[in-house]
Amino acid sequence: MTRWRTTNRVLAAVYDEELRPFGLKSTQHSLLVGVTKAGPVRRIELGRLLSIDPSTLTRNLAVMLKHGWIEEVPDDGDQRGAPIQTTAIGRKLLQRSAPAWRSAQTRAKKMLGSNGVDLLFTTLKGH
Numbered sequence: 431m432t433r434w435r436t437t438n439r440v441l442a443a444v445y446d447e448e449l450r451p452f453g454l455k456s457t458q459h460s461l462l463v464g465v466t467k468a469g470p471v472r473r474i475e476l477g478r479l480l481s482i483d484p485s486t487l488t489r490n491l492a493v494m495l496k497h498g499w500i501e502e503v504p505d506d507g508d509q510r511g512a513p514i515q516t517t518a519i520g521r522k523l524l525q526r527s528a529p530a531w532r533s534a535q536t537r538a539k540k541m542l543g544s545n546g547v548d549l550l551f552t553t554l555k556g557h
Contacts, residue, residue: 441538448534452527453497457482458490459531462499462520470503470513499523 445456454462464480465471471479477487491514494500499520502512516524 440541444537444541445531445534448530448537449527452523452530454523454527455490456534457486458494458499459524459527461487461490461494462516462524465500465514466516466521466524470515472513473511476514494520 442456445459449456449459460480461476461482464476468476468479473487473491474484476482477484480487482490491500495502495514497519498517500514501517503515505512
């Protein structure tokens with residue numbers, strides 16, 4: 431289990447390093463992609479889709495709202511919380527940061543090797 435966590439931290443650092451020039455962390459980038467793909471989505475649904483615990487989700491979404499990357503969408507009085515969606519600023523940020531994400535992907539694949547990548551994807555399929 432320790433090796434898995436260490437690997438996770440090392441890989442996250444690769445993505446964070448590539449995304450740093452855009453003011454993004456890898457978790458925020460993943461959330462931004464998730465919100466963009468899901469369309470207006472409630473926080474609880476987004477957390478389930480991306481397997482993110484509520485406190486981590488809340489903390490990252492607060493930063494993203496503050497920066498104007500996402501926004502709340504008015505709902506019809508539903509008490510479960512307003513849905514969120516990506517703003518034009520957020521979509522532009524995703525476009526600009528795409529090459530950095532791809533660079534991180536390439537670096538991560540080199541670090542893991544083809545066997546490591548296969549193992550990772552096999553493991554994630556069952557989750």
